[in-house]
Amino acid sequence: MYTKNKISNRRIGLLSVLALFFLPLIFTACNDDDTEFVGDPFFIIEENPTGLAVGVSGDTKSYVVRSNRPWQIVPQGESHWAKTFPIEGKDDGIFKVIISENDTFDPRTINFVFVVDGKEQPLLFRVDQEANVPYITLDDEEKGIAVPSAESELNIHVKANVEWIYTLENGSWLTEIAVLENGIKLRAERNSGEERSTKVKISSAQHPSLDKEIVITQSAGNIILEENFDWLTYGSTIFYDTSGEKRMDSWTSDEKERGWTSTENTNSSNQQLVYARTGFVKLGKTNYGGDLTSPTLSNLEQTSNVRVTFKAVPYQTKGGTRDTNTLNIEALGAGTPSVNSLTIDNWPDYDADPECTEVWQAETAKYEFIITGADASTRIKLLGGAYDLSSASPNKNRIFIDDIKVEIID
Structure with a gap:
């Protein structure tokens, strides 16, 4: 009897200790539940x-929510x-209403309701979109579209x-590759004339007033x-x-397959210091020059003299x-250029041409030289200054290049 009572007393004592330990936690949990939300529920969209x-x-469009409860947009x-994004939130927050383009000929409307703490609110948010x-x-x-004399795709x-079809006028030198939802892909034969x-x-048969025309022009065979x-x-x-320019060694495989290359500059971690921009390229960076090297003149069927024309603009800071x-200038493979270098001196005027688009249209942006004795192996290299400019003053020789054309002259 003494032993059993002793064990029972120990159990009672242990339970008492555990009760004393857990009792505050129970009260704390109850208090947390009671104080999770403070005040009356509210939900307001600013303005x-x-x-x-x-x-x-x-x-x-973005909207700011003020609330003290969980909410949903339905x-x-x-x-x-x-x-809407997000479709739910808690307390204050921001949501966006995202409306896609309307490709239909009908106007469209939808309402969104707001559910706050499980209760639908009387507020409706209506979205109306115009018909297309x-x-x-x-x-x-x-x-129009310009294509080179060489066989090429366009x-x-x-x-x-609306549904549409296309027709060609005197376009036997063009063949269809594919008709896609967003356009037409054609192949142009090589032009020798x-x-x-x-x-x-x-x-469009249903909407003839919408008909459009575009002219495709292929360069003469001597280009x-x-x-x-x-x-x-x-x-x-x-x-x-x-910002956003892309160095040649980071170009996509499709871009590299165009055939334009650049010497890896050993003074700058073997980088190819040609930078892609919007429809043109930049040569070089601070301390180091970069070159742009053309594909081979593979369409030359015999040794010829050729004229190289291009547009260029020198680099000038905003200040x-x-x-x-x-x-x-250098001719790799066969041929000798008429000059070894050119001075590019048509400086941009950022006040008159802040977007730097008109400078390309000026006659002063055009440069040219002749290569005698060029053949199908010839490649053209344009280098901004030198590969190592770290000791030069100034230590930069950046030049922008566009619209390169090679024409047989005899």
């Missing part, structure tokens, strides 16, 4: 908007074109919300290389804005500080 009206192209009905109208648009419709970019052109007509770098879409057109502006 009290009741809806959003948007045009055909769509829109994204669409009334199915909607692939109007969404039938359209066909073509990129480069005004200026794309006609079509944006439309004079410059030639054709019209491509995009038409054996032509490059405008319109396939490069990096960075800014503004020369001194270097007006100018780089050295020497462009060295």
